[in-house]
Amino acid sequence: MNLTSHLIQRMLRLATPSTRQLIVDRDLRVPMPDGVDLLADRWAPRAGGDALPTVVIRTPYGRRGTLGTVLTRPLAERGFQVLIQSTRGPFGSGGTLDPLRCEREDGLATLEWVGNQPWFADTMVLFGLSYLGYAQWAMTDRLPPSVKAMIPQVSESALTMEFLRADGISLETPFDWGVLVATQERRWAMLRHRLGARRLQRALRTIPLTGSDIAALGYRSEYIQDILAHDRDADRWAGIDHSHRVPETTVPVSSIAGWFDIFLPGQLRDYQALRAAGRDARLTLGPWTHTAPDVIGTAVREATDFGLAHAKGEQPAQRAPVRLYVMGEDSWHDFDSWPPAGYAPHRYHLQPGATLSTEPPGVSRPDRYQYDPVDPTPAVGGVRMTGTTGRVDNTALESRPDVLTYTTSALEHDLEVIGEVSAEIYFRSSQPYADVFVRLCDVDPRGRSYNICDGLLSLTSADQIRAAQVRLWPTAYLFKRGHRIRIQVSSGAFPRFARNPGTGRPRATAATLLTAHQEVYHDPEHPSAVILPVRLSTGRKGLAADG
Structure with missing residues (x-):
């Protein structure tokens, strides 16, 4: 019995998988045009994996650990082979992490590499939440024909921009993210991050704020200094807003969002841009925060319905374009548009x-x-x-x-x-x-x-x-x-x-x-x-x- 598989199934409230017997090819080297290699792991069923569509996940948070396993295993057990890649810089990938700036070029190079692998079976689906969803949007207007669907979750095409509005500067979320990625490769990183919550809160009270990264980390963070010093209109952020690419998306998109998610306004903007451009898009919006397990569970179910159907050249089960959880009533309802008419x-x-x-x-x-x-x-x-x-x-x-x-x-x-x-x-x-x-x-x-x-x-x-x-x-x-x-x-x-x-x-x-x-x-x-x-x-x- 695979205990991890059963625990994930229960946590995400998933149906029983078609197999629990998987193989994992570790540390595949994916070359980038500038000579840097990014590392990836490939998960597949032990029997017949090479014949399955490939889900591509690009993440700065590591390929193994809890998040990597929760993203890859349930998909590999339910009709896909999965390539999970560490983005530039962390967890063994070459180069230096420069948040948000390399995902277009590196992502497109990765898709080309996947298409040339002997185990590739002609079709791909893009999948992932938060930064992983942003990595999808960064290349959405130049996807190869082998990509058949995208499933971004609690994410949007401009990401950090909402936090840096001059008329409403967020602090906690981008700062906390900067601390997280700066320390995530340390031993027991997630536990340390949680135990360090009070230190983080004290750091946010630093006067002036330019010293807050030293208070939290003990050293300067270029990303944290950037988010403190530059609002969304600054030249420092040029090129990281990919919202103009959204209408040019050529594949069906199923977006998973949460009413209490940090990226909700931008995600709804992306959905409206897709619909206005006549693209095939649908939206599922639940009573979720950014880190709610139900986000991933819903996304896995959407991958095995919406994503797998498109990868096989079929139509997914019919449903309304917009499915909303109405809080207070605590029930789901279908609508034709966002915002709904009436x-x-x-x-x-x-x-x-x-x-x-x-x-x-x-x-x-x-x-x-x-x-x-x-x-x-x-x-x-x-x-x-x-x-x-x-x-x-x-x-x-x-x-x-x-x-x-x-x-x-x-x-x-x-x-x-x-x-x-x-x-x-x-x-x-x-x-x-x-x-x-x-x-x-x-x-x-x-x-x-x-x-x-x-x-x-x-x-x-x-x-x-x-x-x-x-x-x-x-x-x-x-x-x-x-x-x-x-x-x-x-x-x-x-x-x-x-x-x-x-x-x-x-x-x-x-x-x-x-x-x-x-x-x-x-x-x-x-x-x-x-x-x-x-x-x-x-x-x-x-x-x-x-x-």
């Missing part, structure tokens, strides 16, 4: 007395709070790669004096929200530079508040009244009758987002942190609101826009 924007206005209503606000004074970057408003759950992620109880967060809440009365009907969520918050700060963080929550009949989606916008000229147009993460959520809709407004979610020093100095070098006195307006001239895409007709379950 959901229109409804404004829920902030009101005096910490209330939220579809009625326009009346004359009222602004609400006030103080934001102190020395004691920044913390990140609690939500869209994070580490720490507490996903849906969590927000009671402690909402009790802080630097968090405002606005809540509807109990809903008289179920209310279904599916699509893009945004907010328009009229805001003023005592400092010219400030952030506005908005979070949508569901308050159950017991008064517990659970986060659904959120977003942050950095403002300049914030000492004047500004209409902050905050883009929240998309969602699909059913607010049940008797529940209440709540909006949080604050000025940060640290360390998910870098804290705003209030001075206008670059956040990497800012050494002074200024306390800010913030005002949120809700009156006829300043109708602050969250905009929710609400189902128009009664349709299924008799949903309405009451609130």
Whole structure:
């Protein structure tokens, strides 16, 4: 009995495989045009492997270990041979890891090499999550005819760009990733990384941030210095955004995404670009965080249905282009498009007395709070790669004096929200530079508040009244009758987002942190609101826009 196989099957909730008897060819040398060799392992069934389609996985995280085995074994047991390759630099591959910059040229050279191997059986499928999905998008407009499908998971074609927006700089995720890849080849690396979480959190509080990599690693990291010093428009990032290649994709694509994934907006953008270009694409979007095991389990099932069918020249089982998990209702539903038709924007206005209503606000004074970057408003759950992620109880967060809440009365009907969520918050700060963080929550009949989606916008000229147009993460959520809709407004979610020093100095070098006195307006001239895409007709379950 192969214990590892059984454990993976159970963890990923997979059907029984066709075989558990595999062979593994280790350390195959794949030459690159510049003379560097990248190492790869080939997994295949012990009997008949050479006749099977090949799944190609390119990863910076190692070919063996837990992740490598979880990706390769279930595919090799279910109708594929699998080539998993270490990208340039780590785990024995030649060259130096230069994140994001070599995946196009190296990937295309790898596909050409696979096509010339004696065990290759004429067809390939590209597979992988996160960085591994990005490696697929980097070459999507020049795929050889032997590639028949792509299955990117919790990933997108521009990857780091979302974290480096000048109007909303993320910190925790790219920094944590930089520390992870810098230390991943050490003995017991994953355990060390988890045990070092507190050290990492302390490093993120370093003033100025340019010293944070030394605090975390003991030495300088070029990647971490880059993400601290250069926003997405900087020349340093030229060439790593492959979103312009997406419409030129020539193979069917099945994307696996999560409502609490760090790459969701970009992944939905890629899906929409494929559909707009008339490409064969479908989307599965579940209630998952970036590292949820169900992401890989769903992807393996999609590989054995969608990917294997296309590799054999067949059509996969018929299903709608978009399959969404509607949270709150906790069930899957099929749609023809993203965002689905039939959901229109409804404004829920902030009101005096910490209330939220579809009625326009009346004359009222602004609400006030103080934001102190020395004691920044913390990140609690939500869209994070580490720490507490996903849906969590927000009671402690909402009790802080630097968090405002606005809540509807109990809903008289179920209310279904599916699509893009945004907010328009009229805001003023005592400092010219400030952030506005908005979070949508569901308050159950017991008064517990659970986060659904959120977003942050950095403002300049914030000492004047500004209409902050905050883009929240998309969602699909059913607010049940008797529940209440709540909006949080604050000025940060640290360390998910870098804290705003209030001075206008670059956040990497800012050494002074200024306390800010913030005002949120809700009156006829300043109708602050969250905009929710609400189902128009009664349709299924008799949903309405009451609130």
